[in-house]
Amino acid sequence: MPLSTPSGLVTELARRGYNAEREAITLLANAADPALALDRAVEDAPDDALRITVAHVRAVLDTDKLSADAPTKPPSDESADAPPRESVTQDPPVSTGETDQTAEPKPNRPSQSAPVETEGSASADVEDTVSSTDTGETVPSTDIGDTGKAVPSSTSSDGDSSPPVSTDTTLSSEASQSSHTRNPTPAHITNDMTGASTGTGEYKQFVTTFKDRYERLSKLLRGRVNHRPAKAIQQMPGGSDAEMIGLVNDIRSTASGHWLVELEDTTGTFPCLVMKDKNIAELVDQMLKDECIAIQGTLADDAGILFADSIHFPDIPRTHRPSTADRHVQAALISDVHVGSQEFMADAWNRFTDWLHTPEADPVEYLLIAGDMVEGVGIYPNQDEELDIIDIYDQYERFAEYLKQVPGDMEIVMIPGNHDAVRLAEPQPGFDEELREIMSAHDAKITSNPSTVTVENVSVLMYHGVSLDEVIAELPADKASYDEPHKAMYQLLKKRHVAPQYGGHTRVAPEEKDYLVIEDVPDVFHTGHVHKLGWGKYHNVLAVNSGCWQAQTDFQKSVNIDPDAGYAPILDLDTLEMTVRKFS
Incomplete structure (x- = not known):
């Protein structure tokens, strides 16, 4: 350059x-x-x-x-x-059999960073702009061609035909470089458990974690039901009305097609029967084990079971009104950079950081990265065959170089993900001192996964998103899917917990406090992990899954993952409206 x-x-x-x-x-x-x-x-x-x-x-x-x-x-x-x-x-590729991590670099491989769906247009600087509405619908995109001028496209990002939107943007000419100085206020971080872990994996510590989960989530439900403990309900006469708050201990269907949901609180368990012909039966399909719910109903004549009439989730209040900034300022929400992978999209990243130096990007004062800075090592089978950088510390060194391309007057906040060099069990503490020293560019703030980051009065719940795999696997496709990851995020907001189910794919660490509870309602919920782009509003909370910066790998092809790569959602903090910019 x-x-x-x-x-x-x-x-x-x-x-x-x-x-x-x-x-x-x-x-x-x-x-x-x-x-x-x-x-x-x-x-x-x-x-x-x-x-x-x-x-x-x-x-x-x-x-x-x-x-x-x-x-x-x-x-x-x-x-x-x-x-x-x-x-x-760009690092050189690593051959399948190479094991020497100190070997001299090989010649650069030809650029293959463009995602599959954009191959054939690599000569153009592509920039798509997609704006969100309150319903999460999209308005049309625009393509920036070789001239840097916007060329109206005929379809929106989801393929629907709509009138074109035109802009006049130059990405890389010297005349467009900004001399504006940003003035971000320091981000305020809550729920950071870095350095506060007390878990040793003992059984009693898991009990402590789930007790804390129950106590905190049950408080959100007590205003809607007159809760009685399981032990007290067991002593009530048949035919009585009863209401109970508990963690879902078991869900199973009966021979007649009804649903038996067993709730557990700190005093014991009690079975609840949801009849298949009731309209609340569809809510059972949205339940996950270990989440906290409330059930109202009537006891059977023998008082041995509660016939459910209504089911309540902790949920986000419909009256929630988000906070906004008192000036026009923006935040870029990205995740899953995956430096170290042969499919890391260096060209797209360079276009993104170039754009951050233009006058058009002057309002972008914050960069929030939701995990997976690097590709990591040993994350999935035969990953070594798809690495450009085989040493984990070298991966972070290279990521740090890319981070230095971001304007130095931006406030940067990062959380780890499952590819990063921290423990896999959630909550994940922030990076250790050695990695922090490597990634010291711009004095970026590093916090745990999850954490709530408040910038310009707007609270952003940042969570990498491993539990989305579990939610998508367990719930009906119309409620959660990879094509619409924000809908899976809606389910986590409804449950007020970022990883409600224990014992599946999502590893949960025992702590004195359950850091995965969504106790305070965020204004924005930002995740990554699934490498898909999706956003929308749920009870006035903006849910954003920000895609990735890694083109499709051979492993992703084998499991049918078609990533949305090279996108940067840009959030207006004063209105909570969003524009998605495409740099691939």
């Missing part, structure tokens, strides 16, 4: 181990010879400097007459000592 562009300058400084102030990059880009100005600024910077400042650059420009009005020969596309961007940012 030419060193006459801010993105090229940022990349070159990152290669040399420096961050830079945004205005300093602008001054370098406007210099008569940006490459020479960069060299002089680095040479003149103090030995202990980690960031090139405006003062460093101005001193060079004043001394060496390198300002924009000084005569000089036209700069070449690339300085002699600055390799092309791809050679700085």
Whole structure:
């Protein structure tokens, strides 16, 4: 990438181990010879400097007459000592049998970062814009072609025909580079359990976790039912009305096709019968074991069973009104970067970070990353055959280089995912000190999975989303599917828990507190993991699954995963409306 562009300058400084102030990059880009100005600024910077400042650059420009009005020969596309961007940012592939993690890099492989559905248009800088409405419907997209101008498309992102929307956007010309300075307020983080884990895996600790889950979720239901403990209901006379709050201990069908739901509280268990001809029977299909619900009904004549008349979930109140920012400011919501994979989409990432340096992206002051920074090692069968970087620490080193391409005045918050180098059991603590030191660019905030991050008065529940696999597998397709991942997120909001079912695919760690309970209603729920793009509003909570930055791998092909890659949902924090930008 030419060193006459801010993105090229940022990349070159990152290669040399420096961050830079945004205005300093602008001054370098406007210099008569940006490459020479960069060299002089680095040479003149103090030995202990980690960031090139405006003062460093101005001193060079004043001394060496390198300002924009000084005569000089036209700069070449690339300085002699600055390799092309791809050679700085892309790792060589790893052959199937290679095991030497210290081997010299091989020549770069041809770019194959575009997702399957966009192959054949790699020469164009593609940018689709899709805006959300309150119902989660989409309005049409626009394609940015070679000229950088918007070309109306005939279909929206979901394939429905609709009138085109036109914009006038230039992504990469020097004239479009912004000199605006962002001013984000520090993100406020709650529910971070990093460094607070007490679990050792003993049975009694699991009991403590589930007791805490029951106590906190039952409080959300006590205003709707007159709860009686299981032990008290067992002593009530037949024919009495009864109401109970409990964790779902078991769900099974009877020979007659009715449903038997066994609830458990801190005093014992009690069976509830849901008749198949009642309209509440469809709610049984939405239940997961270990979630907390309330059932109202009438006891049988022998008081041995409760005939259910109504079922209640903790749910999000329909009266919820989200908070919003008091100024126009935006947040980019992304996840599943997967640096280290042969299918990591470096070109799409570069276009994304280039765009963040343009005037159009000036309002984007926050970047929230919902896990899977890197591809990891040993996550799925034969993964080593699909790795470009086989050492986990080298993967994080490379991710850190990509992170440095993000404007330095943005506030960045990251949580881990199941591919990251933390424990698999949830809640996952934030990265350890060694990895934090590697990913120290821009002083990014690192917190646990899940965590609630509040920016500009807007609370964003960030959860990587492993439990979505379980929800999609267990519930009917119209309630949860990979094609519409936000609907599976609705179910977690309804249950007020990000991973309600224990003992399945989702590993849960025993803690004194159940950090997976959604005790406070968020304004935005942000997940990843399933590599699919989807969003919509549930009781005024915006649910967003942000896709990924990894094209389809051979493993994904084998399990029929067709990823939505290279998208960046951009959230207006003052209105909670969203635009999805496509960079692949």
